[in-house]
Amino acid sequence: MDLLFCLAVAFLVAEAPACPEVCVCVARKTYSRHIADCSYKDLRAVPAGLPSNATTLTLSVNRITSLREDSFVDVANLQGLWLTYNEISTIGKGTFGFLAQLKNLDLSHNHITDFPWWDLQNLTALELLKLSNNRLEKVPLEAFSMLKDLRSLWLNDNRLTVLSEGTFDSMPLLSLLQINNNPFNCSCKVWWLKRWLESSSVSTPQKDSITCATPKNLKGLTLGRNLDLDCSLPSVQLSYHSSLDNSVLHDGLSLLLDCSAVGKPQPEIRWKIQASGQTVVINGPNAEEEGDNLLAGARFEESPGRFLVFKNGSMAISKFSKTDEGIYTCQAVNDVGSREVSVNVALSSSENPADDLLQNNIQASKPRAKSCDKDEFPKSEEKIVVIYLTPTVSKTTTIRGILWEPWPWGSMFTVFLLALYT
Template sequence: MHILSRLTFTSGCPSKCICASDLLSCTKVSLTNVPENLPATSASMDLSHNSIASLRDDWLANIPHLHILRLSHNRLKSLSVGAFRNATELRHLDLSSNHLQTVQMEFFQTLFRLEELLLYNNFITYVEEMAFNRLANIRKIYLSWNNLTSFAFSSMQNLTNPHLRTLDLSSNKFAELPVEEVSSLPAFIKNGLYLHNNPLTCNCALFMLLSHWEHRGFSSVLEFSQEHTCLYMGKRRAVVRILKSQSGFDNCSVGLGQHIPDPGLKVLVGKRLMVTCNTSLPQENTTFLWISPAYDFIFPPGNSNQSFKIHPNGTLEIHKAQPWNSGVYLCIAVNRRLSYNATHEVNITVHFPKPEESFNTGLTTLLGCVVSLVLVFIYLYMTPCRCFRCCLKPPQTPSPPQESSAQSSILCGTPPATEGPNSRKAGASRHVVFLEPIKEGRVEKHPKILQLRTDSDSASSVFSDIPIVQT
């Protein structure tokens, strides 16, 4: 007790906490907020088993050497963008057994050295697609015992420096599994991808996937073979052990030794693509070489025009994919210390956006302008006769004009001309006459005449009896 009191009241150590050298322990002391004036020398900090509900921004700004931070068994519901902004040296972060609901990329974007992230036993329902892509050194991510129904497996392909060896998604609420996305993951991720204890619906694709992993000896399947279950016909009472029984997979014809090819990768034109050399060789003492579809050899660090780059772990980066980059790429990994080499093929397809994706606002605006111009021309030159009966009646002696009709125009078609010395010849044309507005009770001497060229055989006979307007 005497020793505890001496440690408790050490200079610079928060009340109720224990400080020893570079260690700070504040467990089970009923904290509701993070203590003020934390020791700057702390390398390991334990604030677990308290009632902390939030973390203020930049609260770790004065602790530059913090490597381990434990915040499990608290009441954290969400994290602010600046909660871990200054923890650039953090290696281990434990946020398990809290009330977190989402995981966003902004939470961990500055944790470049983080190796272990514990998020299990929360209420997480959504993980942002790029949430872990800034974690350049991450090795283990634990997301088990949450409420996840989906996960962006494809985002694991584009890790900047993929050291990930454990991705625990067990004991969630996955009903369906995107087999194609999961199959395309690197072998070192699939070896530590834990998917057991999920209410997956039984299907042949799932059976083939796990059978293939069992045949390859992946730890994630071998260590939890009993817990890999599925629901037959989606019924919760019909639980089937996938790897121990053929019940529910009677129509699935796959042998344990059958190879399931990994699907190819697809990328849009102009986008970056990271292609993993999916071999079981360790990164240490291993050299990598890629061969393009054009049979060009790509040596580290890449080609001369920097369109291809080979990372130290063998990942091939295509800077801006072009259509001619499509095809089968071959990775050759050689480990001289083990006297062993391995190869891996990847089929890459570079495609353009779908028509609906490329139909942008500018094109829509241009099309709208064109349509508007067409409608204007139609209105100006093809306006129907406002007084159709008047057009069909023979000309009569004009009566004094009315004020209301003096401002209107009349559109009439000319019929075939009658024979006569002053008559017009009937041809393959029709004439449309626009009369100027009537002014002061008489017709202007020079009406405007517009000639429309149409096929005489297909011209409408509606205006065939309308007399020519003489000027």
């Protein structure tokens, strides 16, 4: 009998998951929880031999300085990982990436400056993330894009000076956000955050501690309703010029689109061209000279690129043809936000080009639907402009009015522009 008993005990011990000597491993069968408690053990690293069935691992209040990619390879079923009050400064990429069932991750009160943000892309079950009291200086815009179930996010007491607009938009269940005690730079880059804090239903405790560290004239002021930031959304206007030699008939038309924008801070101008089934995005100037100096067709041959964008925001298209027909969008962007205006450019040889183009473009008579903040976004304005171009006379027309004269000619080109303010 004693022999059988000993064999049974040996069998059970062999089947039981291992537990490091310094840890206490407990099974809570009622809740299907297996806890490995390794806290308060003066550990310098994550111990080896952790039980593979552990659902909760506590390593808080130790002296762990780094986490490696294989630190938690034996505990892939973790739902809770607690590492608060350690000395962690280095975390290898992929350390948390395979913990797909993780719901709670606490790394607060450490020395973390560089967090492996892209590990979070795989932690889709995460509900609590605590990174407070560390040394984080930035958070990537897409860091939380996959955390659809996250309820509580702690980023307080770090070194964050700015957060990108949209950082919290991908977390529909977020109910608690801690961002207090960070040295925010209250430039126009945090204008969106100020508005978000005023309007969001997400709880943000200690709002009085969400303050400006810079600039000097705003230091110590709360990032709230009473903070006056001299910022404004861009206002953008589009005008255009035709360019043809006064004596020589070119093979195609040359078109110059001038985009001007004002705002605080001064907006940058970007272009998007949707033509011939393709989209071209130009995020800055790609030609040295100003557009007004390139109205002569010969100059185009000296500059690279089919679409030339200049430092003043204008864009030129040389020898405009059917393949260039499409939507040309000028976008003005600053730290507050962006606005854009688009023109739909087409060529026609019809005697009534406006009628033909309107019949083929139902949207020409309808404003674009867009939900906007009424205080910041005025009602969209829609203009339809028809310009007659002649190979012997240069004309200029703006989107707020039209100056043209009908000229008799054998082969007539028409440029149809639909201007949308959004």
